[in-house]
Amino acid sequence: MTLNNKETLLEVKNLRVEFGNKNKNFVAVNDVSFDIYKGETFGLVGESGSGKTTIGRAIIRINPAASGEIIYKGQKISGKISRDQDKELTRKIQMIFQDPMASLNERAKVDYIVSEGLYNLKNYGTEENRKKMVEQALLDVGLLPEFASRFPHEFSGGQRQRIGIARALIMEPELVIADEPISALDVSIRAQVINLLAALQKKKGLTYLFVAHDLSVVRFISDRIAVIHKGKIVELAETEILFANPMHPYTKSLLSAIPTPNPRVERNKKIEVYDPGKYHYDYDKNPPEWVEAEPGHFVLANERELKEYKSK
Amino acid sequence: MAQRSIEEIMNSEVILSVEDLVIKFNLRGQELTAIRGASLDLRKGESLAIVGESGSGKSVFNKSFMGLLDGNGRIESGSIIYKGNDLAKYKTEDDWVKIRGKEIAMVFQDPMTSLNPLKTVGKQVQESIELHQNLKGEAAKKLTIEILNDVGISDPERRYKQYPHEFSGGMRQRVVIAIAVACNPNILICDEPTTALDVTIQAQILQLLKNLQDKYDLTIIYITHDLGVVANVADRIAVMYAGDIIELGSAEEVFFDPKHPYTWALLSSLPQLGIKGEDLYSIKGTPPNLFKEIKGDAFAPRNPHALKIDFVERPPYFEVSPTHKARTWLLDPRAPKVEPPLLIKKMQEMELKRGDDIE
Numbered sequence: 001m002t003l004n005n006k007e008t009l010l011e012v013k014n015l016r017v018e019f020g021n022k023n024k025n026f027v028a029v030n031d032v033s034f035d036i037y038k039g040e041t042f043g044l045v046g047e048s049g050s051g052k053t054t055i056g057r058a059i060i061r062i063n064p065a066a067s068g069e070i071i072y073k074g075q076k077i078s079g080k081i082s083r084d085q086d087k088e089l090t091r092k093i094q095m096i097f098q099d100p101m102a103s104l105n106e107r108a109k110v111d112y113i114v115s116e117g118l119y120n121l122k123n124y125g126t127e128e129n130r131k132k133m134v135e136q137a138l139l140d141v142g143l144l145p146e147f148a149s150r151f152p153h154e155f156s157g158g159q160r161q162r163i164g165i166a167r168a169l170i171m172e173p174e175l176v177i178a179d180e181p182i183s184a185l186d187v188s189i190r191a192q193v194i195n196l197l198a199a200l201q202k203k204k205g206l207t208y209l210f211v212a213h214d215l216s217v218v219r220f221i222s223d224r225i226a227v228i229h230k231g232k233i234v235e236l237a238e239t240e241i242l243f244a245n246p247m248h249p250y251t252k253s254l255l256s257a258i259p260t261p262n263p264r265v266e267r268n269k270k271i272e273v274y275d276p277g278k279y280h281y282d283y284d285k286n287p288p289e290w291v292e293a294e295p296g297h298f299v300l301a302n303e304r305e306l307k308e309y310k311s312k
Numbered sequence: 313m314a315q316r317s318i319e320e321i322m323n324s325e326v327i328l329s330v331e332d333l334v335i336k337f338n339l340r341g342q343e344l345t346a347i348r349g350a351s352l353d354l355r356k357g358e359s360l361a362i363v364g365e366s367g368s369g370k371s372v373f374n375k376s377f378m379g380l381l382d383g384n385g386r387i388e389s390g391s392i393i394y395k396g397n398d399l400a401k402y403k404t405e406d407d408w409v410k411i412r413g414k415e416i417a418m419v420f421q422d423p424m425t426s427l428n429p430l431k432t433v434g435k436q437v438q439e440s441i442e443l444h445q446n447l448k449g450e451a452a453k454k455l456t457i458e459i460l461n462d463v464g465i466s467d468p469e470r471r472y473k474q475y476p477h478e479f480s481g482g483m484r485q486r487v488v489i490a491i492a493v494a495c496n497p498n499i500l501i502c503d504e505p506t507t508a509l510d511v512t513i514q515a516q517i518l519q520l521l522k523n524l525q526d527k528y529d530l531t532i533i534y535i536t537h538d539l540g541v542v543a544n545v546a547d548r549i550a551v552m553y554a555g556d557i558i559e560l561g562s563a564e565e566v567f568f569d570p571k572h573p574y575t576w577a578l579l580s581s582l583p584q585l586g587i588k589g590e591d592l593y594s595i596k597g598t599p600p601n602l603f604k605e606i607k608g609d610a611f612a613p614r615n616p617h618a619l620k621i622d623f624v625e626r627p628p629y630f631e632v633s634p635t636h637k638a639r640t641w642l643l644d645p646r647a648p649k650v651e652p653p654l655l656i657k658k659m660q661e662m663e664l665k666r667g668d669d670i671e
Contacts, residue, residue, distance in 0.1 A: 047510035048481065156598070157366070186365040186537055191581035191594035198591070213510055216540075220583040220592070257511040259540020261582050262663060263563035266543035271515045 006037040009175060009207050010059065014068035017058050028054045030231040033290060041201065041208040043222030045215060045254070051231040052211045056177045059209065060095050087121055094168035098180040100160035104152040111148035114138065114167045137170040141196060158189035162196065169200065179211045194221060215258045219243060227251045237297040247299045247309040249279045318562040318635050321358045321547050327531055328354040328377065328499060333390035335376055344602050346372045348555040349390070354499070354531060361534040361542040364552035367599055370535045374501050378416050379408035413495035414444050421504040423484035427476040433487050434472030440494040456494070462527065463490040464520055482513035486520065493524055503535045518544050539582060543567065551575050554600050554610035561636030568660050570652065571638040574611045580655040593655060609640065617642065617650045
């Protein structure tokens with residue numbers, strides 16, 4: 001998609017998420033800001049423990065924000081909100097989870113799993129109408145309507161992930177947070193699910209926040225990518241710009257580690273190790289800021305580093 | 313160190329020879345054929361990657377070398393020759409104890425679940441040293457610390473006394489590897505050794521395994537579905553589908569000159585080869601039901617290039633080169649000439665171009 005006439009759907013401003021209590025405090029997300037435009041796929045990449053999932057969960061209001069704001073279509077959605085707004089957001093922002101083996105209720109039939117969101121909001125009208133909606137949702141994700149009467153254990157991993165997608169779609173969301181939706185799947189099934197997500201985006205005009213650690217997949221589907229390290233976003237740019245001109249040393253080390261399907265390249269590849277001490281030695285005197293190094297390309301850097309990044 | 317050339321590998325002795333192995337499981341009163349007549353010669357000192365999707369039988373195949381099949385599984389026919397003994401005939405635990413660890417050791421997939429949370433890391437590594445290397449007390453401890461150091465755990469004296477929960481995922485995988493190496497095995501089987509890890513850590517672990525291979529003179533089998541890992545470590549690649557090895561060749565041959573339509577499909581579905589805005593290639597249909605007898609080429613129903621004979625008779629191996637063979641009728645001289653799909657050609661061209669650039 002082109003980002004020329006971009007309309008901001010979601011704004012995250014100086015978001016901070018903490019876990020624990022006063023005595024034992026852990027800052028999972030620290031001063032993170034980014035915008036997501038309507039209709040785009042925004043990739044959020046980082047290693048485990050970097051806080052990428054926590055950001056997704058803060059947006060869907062599972063983890064409360066300690067400070068900072070999350071703004072959806074011009075309205076603040078972090079902190080206290082009215083009950084009506086809560087219902088509205090529950091419908092409009094939906095989530096797809098990582099492990100399709102663990103995220104479906106084993107004791108419920110597909111019909112119930114897919115309708116659970118509808119039951120909560122009681123917005124489906126008649127029972128007949130609900131059945132129709134379930135049928136349509138299953139068809140949308142490439143499953144047969146008769147699967148509604150079956151249990152999750154009767155399905156393969158790829159099919160289960162489709163059920164997970166169907167239950168998000170039935171709510172007719174605008175923003176879908178996909179948390180590692182394909183990392184538990186096999187290569188060939190992975191391709192099917194990626195294609196499905198792309199097709200649904202086109203058909204329904206969805207916006208995705210795609211959380212993942214696999215950069216080769218993220219590169220393929222994302223319009224823009226943010227790289228997160230230890231709770232801070234270190235770099236954000238359009239996908240191909242990020243790959244062509246990575247600035248932050250952590251981004252470089254991540255990119256260097258992407259596996260290539262080529263034995264000759266792979267055997268000779270050098271991995272750049274990210275050592276914060278080596279690169280950011282003057283941060284105590286000269287702390288980094290979130291700056292726009294070139295149009296649309298943001299990086300966390302201090303003045304010295306920014307100069308170095310730009311001169312390359 | 314330099315990767316061994318394929319000639320060197322083919323000249324090394326065969327350390328493990330599997331022939332026509334058939335493994336069946338009894339499940340809910342039905343019989344499932346998990347391995348359907350697979351054969352493989354493992355050569356000393358090589359890194360062989362076995363690639364396949366879940367359910368292709370790659371784990372079952374390897375578990376059978378260590379007598380680790382589940383209770384309802386059995387080797388129906390075929391042989392697994394290791395040092396002149398047929399492991400397929402082994403029945404009792406006493407037999408297997410001589411093989412497990414000492415001769416063939418295994419690194420499991422998930423480091424979060426494969427360590428004992430109630431024992432210190434040092435004790436867990438030391439256990440396998442005491443069991444397999446006839447050392448006790450201080451001597452065993454000394455070697456443990458040496459091995460911990462070898463697998464890249466810094467400050468091993470202090471780490472020796474710590475419990476698994478004090479280690480990160482990557483460090484735990486190092487401990488799991490230390491336990492396997494401490495058995496002083498000839499063959500190391502790594503079952504998805506990096507799937508549960510981050511990309512940066514993944515690269516480190518693969519490097520570690522390569523270093524250990526040199527130091528301890530190991531022959532390594534990698535079981536994985538991740539073709540990036542395969543490209544990094546493998547000398548040779550065996551592609552498994554529905555319980556059989558359908559293509560076997562050097563890493564270069566399988567990546568740049570694949571012959572079996574399933575290998576084509578598997579490589580084509582890599583996101584690295586995808587074109588933005590277009591659909592990724594995906595394999596239509598589902599793997600065959602292994603409860604039923606499979607006629608012909610197991611991949612035929614999903615294969616757009618399938619010939620008539622693919623549905624009737626199982627293809628034999630056709631030799632592409634002395635090191636490369638594939639089970640597909642397309643290689644029969646009588647078969648019509650089928651060009652590999654565009655993406656595969658694109659990959660070959662990219663590689664040729666890259667080669668020119670280097671020269």
